[in-house]
Amino acid sequence: MMSHRCLDPHDSYAQAEVLVTFEGVFPDVHLLSAIDGEGDDILPDLIDEQRRDLIQEIAEFHYGARSAA
Numbered sequence: 001m002m003s004h005r006c007l008d009p010h011d012s013y014a015q016a017e018v019l020v021t022f023e024g025v026f027p028d029v030h031l032l033s034a035i036d037g038e039g040d041d042i043l044p045d046l047i048d049e050q051r052r053d054l055i056q057e058i059a060e061f062h063y064g065a066r067s068a069a
Contacts, residue, residue, distance in 0.1 A: 001032065006057045008036060009050035018042060020054050026063040029055050 001023050008016040021032040031051060034043040046054075 004058050006054050026059045
């Protein structure tokens with residue numbers, strides 16, 4: 001299990017981050033949680049597009065992938 005700080009999909013100003021816990025290797029990255037600044041797991045509230053954005057951000061940082069979706 002690994003973690004990465006990503007931009008918070010709920011923050012329209014792109015200033016807040018979430019701590020995303022995930023497992024797997026690109027392209028099979030599986031998100032486990034996305035903890036916001038208040039300690040809440042927002043992953044269940046995210047739509048598919050927001051989840052793909054988190055995976056894309058993780059893939060670019062950890063695997064150098066240009067397209068995860």
